[in-house]
Amino acid sequence: MTNKITQLFNIKYPVIQGGMVWVSGYKLASAVSNAGGLGLIGAGSMYPDVLREHIKKCKKATDKPFGVNVPMLYPQIEEIMNIIVEEEVKIVFTSAGNPKTWTAFLKEKGITVVHVVSSVKFALKAEAAGVDAIVCEGFEAGGHNGREETTTFTLIPMVKEAVKIPVMAAGGIATGKGMLAAMVLGADGVQIGSRFAATEESSAHINFKNSIVDVKDGDTHLTLKELAPVRLIKNKFYQKLQELYLQNPTKEQLIELLGRARAKKGIFEGDVENGELEIGQIAGLIHNIKPAKQVLEEIIAEFNAVKATVSKL
Known part of the structure; x- marks a missing residue:
C-alpha cells in the first residue's frame, strides 16, 4: 500500500499508533513499526531521562521508522526537544499547543513534523506553521480532546477541503472497516490509539487493559x-x-x-x-488483548477485504 503517508514516513501501511500517556513505550512503538506501521513513543508521561532511555531501546528493537509524540503543555518541553534532536529521532508528532512554537526548530534539524488538531481552524494554523502533515482527531477519541466536540466523520472532509498537506484521521478508528471509511472521506492514513492500548506490548497495567475489553x-x-x-x-x-x-x-x-x-x-x-x-x-469494539503485530495485520486484512467488496454496495 503506497500513498502520501507511507511515502512521508517510509512505512508499509498508513497506520500510526497513537503516542498515549502511560501506554506507548518503546515495546509498543517498536512492535508496531516492525509490523509495518509507524510506532510512536508517548513522551507525555515520561521524564526526560526516561524518554531518552525509551528512544535508545526502540532503536535497538527496530530498524524501521518510529517517532515521538510530544504534548506541548509538557513542563520540560525544551529538554524533551533537545533529547529528540540529540538522539536523532526523525519523526515528531506534536499536540496540545501552538504548532508555531517548535515546528521551525524541528524542521531545521531535518525532522518530519506532524501536528494533532481538532478543528479546521487549527488545521490551517498547523499548515501555516509548516508541518508536514496533520492528524485530525474527532470527539470520539480517548485521552484529551478538542472543545468543539466535532466528530471524526465530519472533521475529516472539512479538514481535507481546507488544507493541502496530508491528513490522517483519529478518533473512533480501531478496525479495517473504520480505516477504509476514514480514507473514503479523504484521510490519507489513520492514527489508532485505543486498539493498541489493549495489546500485549502496551505498557498499561493489565487491569486497565481488561477495563478496555469490558467497555x-x-x-x-x-x-x-x-x-x-x-x-x-x-x-x-x-x-x-x-x-x-x-x-x-x-x-x-x-x-x-x-x-x-x-x-x-x-x-x-x-x-x-x-x-x-x-x-x-x-473501546466498545475491543474484545481482547492481542500482540500489536496481530492487531495491525487484522486491521489491514479487513481493510483489503472490505475494499474489495465495497463496490457491490
Whole structure:
C-alpha cells in the first residue's frame, strides 16, 4: 500500500499508533513499526531521562521508522526537544499547543513534523506553521480532546477541503472497516490509539487493559472541559467527579479532586476505581488483548477485504 503517508514516513501501511500517556513505550512503538506501521513513543508521561532511555531501546528493537509524540503543555518541553534532536529521532508528532512554537526548530534539524488538531481552524494554523502533515482527531477519541466536540466523520472532509498537506484521521478508528471509511472521506492514513492500548506490548497495567475489553457503548464520557477535555471510563472516580459537578464547582475544586498523577494511578498502576481511565468510544469494539503485530495485520486484512467488496454496495 503506497500513498502520501507511507511515502512521508517510509512505512508499509498508513497506520500510526497513537503516542498515549502511560501506554506507548518503546515495546509498543517498536512492535508496531516492525509490523509495518509507524510506532510512536508517548513522551507525555515520561521524564526526560526516561524518554531518552525509551528512544535508545526502540532503536535497538527496530530498524524501521518510529517517532515521538510530544504534548506541548509538557513542563520540560525544551529538554524533551533537545533529547529528540540529540538522539536523532526523525519523526515528531506534536499536540496540545501552538504548532508555531517548535515546528521551525524541528524542521531545521531535518525532522518530519506532524501536528494533532481538532478543528479546521487549527488545521490551517498547523499548515501555516509548516508541518508536514496533520492528524485530525474527532470527539470520539480517548485521552484529551478538542472543545468543539466535532466528530471524526465530519472533521475529516472539512479538514481535507481546507488544507493541502496530508491528513490522517483519529478518533473512533480501531478496525479495517473504520480505516477504509476514514480514507473514503479523504484521510490519507489513520492514527489508532485505543486498539493498541489493549495489546500485549502496551505498557498499561493489565487491569486497565481488561477495563478496555469490558467497555460497552455509553461507558465513556468527555468531561473536565474546564481544565482539559478528557474522555474517561465511568468508574468510581468519574462518579465522584459527577457528584462534584452537581455543586457547580470552581476550577480550583476540580483541580483539587483530580489531584496529581490520576492518569498514572489508573492506567499504569492499575487502580481502575480511583484512577483516570482514558479511552476512546471505540473501546466498545475491543474484545481482547492481542500482540500489536496481530492487531495491525487484522486491521489491514479487513481493510483489503472490505475494499474489495465495497463496490457491490
